Amino acid sequence: MKRLFTVLVAAMIAAAPALADEVRSTGALGIVIERAAGTVAVIDTRAHTRLATVEGLGDLSHASAVFSPDERYAYIFGRDGGLSKIDVLTGTLVNRVMQSGNSIGGAISDNGRLVAVANYEPGGVRVFDADTLAPVADIPATDIGNGKRSKVVGLADAPGRRFVFSLWDTGEIWIADFSAGPQPVVTRITDIGANPYDALITPDGRYYVAGLFGEDGLALVDLWHPEKGARRILDSYGRGEEPLPVYKMPHLEGWAVAGRHAFVPAVGRHEVLVIDMDTWTEAGRIPVHGQPVFVMAEPGGRHVWVNFAVPHNDTLQVLDTETLAIVETLTPGPGVLHMEFAPRGDQVWMSVRDGNEVQVRDTLTRKVIATLPADKPSGIFMTARAHRIGL
Amino acid sequence: MKRLFTVLVAAMIAAAPALADEVRSTGALGIVIERAAGTVAVIDTRAHTRLATVEGLGDLSHASAVFSPDERYAYIFGRDGGLSKIDVLTGTLVNRVMQSGNSIGGAISDNGRLVAVANYEPGGVRVFDADTLAPVADIPATDIGNGKRSKVVGLADAPGRRFVFSLWDTGEIWIADFSAGPQPVVTRITDIGANPYDALITPDGRYYVAGLFGEDGLALVDLWHPEKGARRILDSYGRGEEPLPVYKMPHLEGWAVAGRHAFVPAVGRHEVLVIDMDTWTEAGRIPVHGQPVFVMAEPGGRHVWVNFAVPHNDTLQVLDTETLAIVETLTPGPGVLHMEFAPRGDQVWMSVRDGNEVQVRDTLTRKVIATLPADKPSGIFMTARAHRIGL
Numbered sequence: 112m113k114r115l116f117t118v119l120v121a122a123m124i125a126a127a128p129a130l131a132d133e134v135r136s137t138g139a140l141g142i143v144i145e146r147a148a149g150t151v152a153v154i155d156t157r158a159h160t161r162l163a164t165v166e167g168l169g170d171l172s173h174a175s176a177v178f179s180p181d182e183r184y185a186y187i188f189g190r191d192g193g194l195s196k197i198d199v200l201t202g203t204l205v206n207r208v209m210q211s212g213n214s215i216g217g218a219i220s221d222n223g224r225l226v227a228v229a230n231y232e233p234g235g236v237r238v239f240d241a242d243t244l245a246p247v248a249d250i251p252a253t254d255i256g257n258g259k260r261s262k263v264v265g266l267a268d269a270p271g272r273r274f275v276f277s278l279w280d281t282g283e284i285w286i287a288d289f290s291a292g293p294q295p296v297v298t299r300i301t302d303i304g305a306n307p308y309d310a311l312i313t314p315d316g317r318y319y320v321a322g323l324f325g326e327d328g329l330a331l332v333d334l335w336h337p338e339k340g341a342r343r344i345l346d347s348y349g350r351g352e353e354p355l356p357v358y359k360m361p362h363l364e365g366w367a368v369a370g371r372h373a374f375v376p377a378v379g380r381h382e383v384l385v386i387d388m389d390t391w392t393e394a395g396r397i398p399v400h401g402q403p404v405f406v407m408a409e410p411g412g413r414h415v416w417v418n419f420a421v422p423h424n425d426t427l428q429v430l431d432t433e434t435l436a437i438v439e440t441l442t443p444g445p446g447v448l449h450m451e452f453a454p455r456g457d458q459v460w461m462s463v464r465d466g467n468e469v470q471v472r473d474t475l476t477r478k479v480i481a482t483l484p485a486d487k488p489s490g491i492f493m494t495a496r497a498h499r500i501g502l
Numbered sequence: 503m504k505r506l507f508t509v510l511v512a513a514m515i516a517a518a519p520a521l522a523d524e525v526r527s528t529g530a531l532g533i534v535i536e537r538a539a540g541t542v543a544v545i546d547t548r549a550h551t552r553l554a555t556v557e558g559l560g561d562l563s564h565a566s567a568v569f570s571p572d573e574r575y576a577y578i579f580g581r582d583g584g585l586s587k588i589d590v591l592t593g594t595l596v597n598r599v600m601q602s603g604n605s606i607g608g609a610i611s612d613n614g615r616l617v618a619v620a621n622y623e624p625g626g627v628r629v630f631d632a633d634t635l636a637p638v639a640d641i642p643a644t645d646i647g648n649g650k651r652s653k654v655v656g657l658a659d660a661p662g663r664r665f666v667f668s669l670w671d672t673g674e675i676w677i678a679d680f681s682a683g684p685q686p687v688v689t690r691i692t693d694i695g696a697n698p699y700d701a702l703i704t705p706d707g708r709y710y711v712a713g714l715f716g717e718d719g720l721a722l723v724d725l726w727h728p729e730k731g732a733r734r735i736l737d738s739y740g741r742g743e744e745p746l747p748v749y750k751m752p753h754l755e756g757w758a759v760a761g762r763h764a765f766v767p768a769v770g771r772h773e774v775l776v777i778d779m780d781t782w783t784e785a786g787r788i789p790v791h792g793q794p795v796f797v798m799a800e801p802g803g804r805h806v807w808v809n810f811a812v813p814h815n816d817t818l819q820v821l822d823t824e825t826l827a828i829v830e831t832l833t834p835g836p837g838v839l840h841m842e843f844a845p846r847g848d849q850v851w852m853s854v855r856d857g858n859e860v861q862v863r864d865t866l867t868r869k870v871i872a873t874l875p876a877d878k879p880s881g882i883f884m885t886a887r888a889h890r891i892g893l
Contacts, residue, residue, distance in 0.1 A: 138573030182529030270802030
């Protein structure tokens, strides 16, 4: 099967157009991470085709990506400290640096000039020139003794040439402001809570919210007022007094916002939480099929789509954000890892890892309208992300 | 001066790269309407250059544009009923139809397959295949006698292959749903108020709001619940009991949203109104320099930028959405007609019509970082609009 698959993919690639010879726009392109193979597929999300395969990207478990403002380049953040720059128009790897020993995600500045990477080892943030990948700045995290520094997680861009990130070991949130040049002004917010493990910026670009592994609740920073420090919200959010086994910590970047409500995955519980963003208090809980991993809003906000941790990761549920009812339960196949909506919402793409395929569904009918073979696909990233804050 | 300008532009165009011969992405491209000349400039918003000039587009007063999902094509809606399709990658006009005698704006469906145009004469909406511009559907507006039909205004796309628009003469809002195919299901909401003149869809894609010329207040339709009809909101919004002369009806599509507040131009008054979107009531008024035309939010929402009708149209004001204070007053030059923010907010572009230039400013410092000569520029449209609902 594996061999047949490889042959199929090879045939498909041979049939792909010679990308560089063709005039092609980039607005509907995207990439799919093929974790096991260390490759990235370049896709056309309107033609439902695979245009190219880029190889040699190292360890892509938990890999994520951001795009240059012109959508020409994708920056791939690997788990092994590799930072790779792909030209999505030509389907080629144009640059790659091993910038640390162990990293987790990155971000690109609002002006597209700086790419930042969050590192576990050595703990801190490294910032690179987006054109050349030459080092621009190094921001070591807080010293934790024995020559070690805190791991960094939850790195995101914010307006005004800023990057925001969390320090796992020391419970801090830092804001690095590059608006005055390559030497950042760093604002350090301490005592935010134990072991922040992931974070997000709300879609309006104003709030940074970090999840805490070491205690319940979330840490909230108002980026308009960093001088006010972090505020603890949602003390009920977390594993709670009788912790269930947590099969996978949910992804915070999947927060869905509809009107004043955010829909977020509960930790270790078969629930989606509803948060009132005006008061930052819990407004409800929706029982779901398993432990939610991503809770994603359809553009237009009427529904949220939820996937789950093992052993329920063959299933998706669609919730109505108004009635809070489950309107449909789908079983796309084994290992539904990630979803990505077309930016105006007519399609949703999803990785079915253990089915070795990517499914495209019509968001209205929720039926499959195309499938693309892929080698253990995980993250899907469309170029429209180039134009959104905090990804 | 005019001649010198023409020579300069001609020299600039001659120096432009042969677009079709070059691999180029589209994420940072845009177009500028040159109203008097009937031309459109294709711009690179990152290089701050003009790449091409497309001629022969007819009467471009009040022209607007939408983009295909892949950003390859711009559809230009002229005042004279012309619908033009431009290839922004090659800088060429690829198709043009005279689809009515008199039109005002258009929209593209969420799946990019249908382009709709709002017509004054004959009154109604015509819908075209986005690839070929072949007619797909004709939606005549309500008969008003003498062989005439109501003028249509405020046409916008909504999720689910829908178009929403308002009928000026008969006070209606219609929703045309193409999700089942080329014959739309049309929902007609009547008695919405006198003479709707423009409309918008809120950035979350849920609400359609029409301004009324014939009376005070606004008509609101919840697109999740069209069966509930239109609701009158903001009875204080309008020219009021002692009307001032209105030099230009403000553009509603410029509504800025920051948190639960929307910032909207008052009609005929030197004020920006603050609206609480939870209750749809007025939450405040901010005195400004003149009659506002566009009120635009910086991505990130901290500030809104306001331009004005004559005789104050050489000025911009920047307001803080939290303190409601005016933080800066700028005078870019004569005839500041339109602003467009880079999608993540680091730059703002503005047309200075009577200065024959487009200015690019750094949003943080508000200083000019580039200027481009342009022939009486008006609307500026960046390709990132391809990915937003309701434009």
